[in-house]
Amino acid sequence: MTSDAYIDLEDRHGAHNYHPLPVVLSEGRGVYLYDVEGRQYFDFLSAYSAVNQGHCHPRIVDRLQEQAARLTLTSRAFYNDQLGPYEHYLTEYFAFDKVLPMNTGAEAVETAIKICRKWGYEVKGIPTDGARIIVCGQNFHGRTTTIISFSSDPNAKGNFGPYTPGFESVPYGDVEALRAKLAGDPATIAGVLVEPIQGEAGVFVPDDGYLPAVAAACREHNVLFIADEIQTGIGRTGALLRVCGDCDCAGHCERQATYTRPDVLILGKALSGGTYPVSAVLADDAVMNVIGPGQHGSTFGGNPVACAVATEALEIVRDEKLTQNARRLGVIFRERMQELVDHYPDTLTLVRGKGLLNALVINDSEEGKTAWNLCLALADRGLLAKPTHGNIIRFAPPLVITEPELREACDIIGAVVGELAAA
Numbered sequence: 001m002t003s004d005a006y007i008d009l010e011d012r013h014g015a016h017n018y019h020p021l022p023v024v025l026s027e028g029r030g031v032y033l034y035d036v037e038g039r040q041y042f043d044f045l046s047a048y049s050a051v052n053q054g055h056c057h058p059r060i061v062d063r064l065q066e067q068a069a070r071l072t073l074t075s076r077a078f079y080n081d082q083l084g085p086y087e088h089y090l091t092e093y094f095a096f097d098k099v100l101p102m103n104t105g106a107e108a109v110e111t112a113i114k115i116c117r118k119w120g121y122e123v124k125g126i127p128t129d130g131a132r133i134i135v136c137g138q139n140f141h142g143r144t145t146t147i148i149s150f151s152s153d154p155n156a157k158g159n160f161g162p163y164t165p166g167f168e169s170v171p172y173g174d175v176e177a178l179r180a181k182l183a184g185d186p187a188t189i190a191g192v193l194v195e196p197i198q199g200e201a202g203v204f205v206p207d208d209g210y211l212p213a214v215a216a217a218c219r220e221h222n223v224l225f226i227a228d229e230i231q232t233g234i235g236r237t238g239a240l241l242r243v244c245g246d247c248d249c250a251g252h253c254e255r256q257a258t259y260t261r262p263d264v265l266i267l268g269k270a271l272s273g274g275t276y277p278v279s280a281v282l283a284d285d286a287v288m289n290v291i292g293p294g295q296h297g298s299t300f301g302g303n304p305v306a307c308a309v310a311t312e313a314l315e316i317v318r319d320e321k322l323t324q325n326a327r328r329l330g331v332i333f334r335e336r337m338q339e340l341v342d343h344y345p346d347t348l349t350l351v352r353g354k355g356l357l358n359a360l361v362i363n364d365s366e367e368g369k370t371a372w373n374l375c376l377a378l379a380d381r382g383l384l385a386k387p388t389h390g391n392i393i394r395f396a397p398p399l400v401i402t403e404p405e406l407r408e409a410c411d412i413i414g415a416v417v418g419e420l421a422a423a
Contacts, residue, residue: 003036021386023379028055031401033384042409044385044395049199049231049357051274053316054400060273060312067308075299086307093314094241094265096282100291101302105230105268106142108279111296112193112264113146115281116224117166118290120190124222131190134181134223136172140200141193141228172198173206175213186221191264196242199231202392203359205352211243211260218263224287227262230279231357234270235317235399238327238355241265263287273313278306322399326355329406333358333395336410340417347421358395359388360413366390370420377416383409 003024023041027034031054033041046052053060067082074080083101090099100115102108113133120131135141135150143156150167151157170177172195182189194214198204211227218225232242239245243260264287268279277300300306317323330353337351337360347370349361364370371387378385385393397409 001036006036021375021379021384023384030054031398031405040382041379042383042397042405042412044383044397044409046396046398047274048269049236049396050269050272052234052236052270052322052399053273053313053320054398055274057273057275057313057316057400059316060275060309063308063312064275064305067305071304073300073303073305076297076302080304080307082304082307083302086302086311089311090280090314091282094267094282096265097284098282098288100281100288100296101306102279102281102298103277103300103306104142105266105279106144106147107298107301108230108266108268108281109141109147109193109228110144111281112226112228112266113191114296115264115283115287115291116191116193116226118295119224119287122290123286124190126188126190130188131166132185132188133167133190133226134178134192135167135169136194136198137169138172138198138201138204139169139193139195140198141195141230172201172204173210175210175217178214179217182217182221182223186223189221189223191224191226192218193226193228195228195232197232197237197354197357199357199394200388202361202389203353203357203394205354208245215260215262224263226264226266228266230266230268233267234314235323235326236270236355236357236396238323238330240317240323242354270317271313272306272309273316275313276306276309278310280310317399320400325401326399329401329403330355330358332403333406333410336407336414337395340414344417344421347417353395356395356397356399356401360393360395362391362393364391374416374420377419378412381412381416383412 006024007022024036025033026036031043033043087099100111102111116133117131120126137152141147146164148157148160149163170181192214196211215225227243229241243262263283265282272278334351334353341348341351347363349363351360353359362371366389368391371391371393375385375387375393385395388394
């Protein structure tokens with residue numbers, strides 16, 4: 001079958017809830033993807049940062065196949081020989097007392113919200129059904145009904161009401177607005193939910209002091225600081241977690257001054273290296289122990305395959321020093337993109353990002369087609385990326401990318417931008 005035939009099948013038989021580039025992929029290895037006609041592409045989206053370890057990493061594939069041949073699913077009605085060791089490994093890796101395993105990122109966010117509210121009622125003493133959670137404008141935490149209830153994106157939210165109450169928004173990166181909101185009625189606020197970098201919004205990186213200030217304000221008012229690291233975690237930003245600042249490791253590292261410890265940590269995406277849906281919510285006993293039997297769960301959450309895959313995925317990040325690679329190559333990438341911004345100011349506005357999570361802002365409106373057309377041209381040259389918010393292109397290659405590969409990809413971007421500017 002041709003690419004056109006596959007695209008036609010999706011259009012006719014699938015819900016139109018995505019707007020993909022017209023490329024039909026059939027194989028992936030490392031930083032490369034291949035379409036059904038055999039063309040090779042640099043992957044500069046990494047399945048929205050799920051494939052940090054590269055496509056079909058042989059260690060992850062081997063571990064998945066090995067476990068799938070032994071035992072795939074028991075439900076949580078019974079113990080299995082993978083979950084306990086995985087929970088022990090994960091909590092030590094990120095320095096928390098406990099983990100609640102789930103499958104998708106949105107499920108993990110919903111889990112964190114439930115834990116936060118229950119803690120608010122049973123520990124903080126918030127009156128029944130009165131708990132509030134503070135979120136940030138332009139957030140993206142998923143697309144479940146509860147999550148879109150506090151979205152500021154009219155496309156994600158429109159005509160899906162009625163919406164879930166109990167959420168209030170402050171501008172992202174505005175510490176004073178958050179402090180004012182917390183001081184207004186701290187007795188009914190259970191938590192503050194923050195993306196350390198807003199990826200879907202366009203890779204907005206807050207000031208260095210923002211996350212420590214958020215954590216301090218939460219501590220002052222006895223409010224839980226919840227960090228959604230689904231996209232920014234597992235090495236993507238040049239740190240194991242974005243809340244780690246510039247550290248290579250987790251919260252138990254030596255450079256404590258750079259670490260802003262959340263009360264609740266949400267992980268997903270690259271936790272499995274892109275081979276299997278795995279997510280997790282981590283917290284200490286004082287928070288996690290509010291959850292009792294029958295109060296939350298998932299048939300597939302913590303299944304043996306997920307546990308085996310996630311453990312191997314994290315080992316690869318450590319063994320192959322992917323965090324350090326992301327930090328070093330991210331600097332090179334932004335330097336190259338800044339050269340383009342300086343050379344083509346009528347076409348490009350700015351580059352921003354951290355590690356290998358970066359965005360190039362196009363000099364066009366959100367309703368314009370320049371970014372989309374640029375991505376089509378990039379695909380023709382062998383590089384896959386996708387616009388977000390109309391005039392922003394997010395660039396996030398797998399963290400296994402080498403410097404020669406990165407420079408080749410930058411050459412492709414430069415050539416396409418040059419052609420666009422000359423048109």
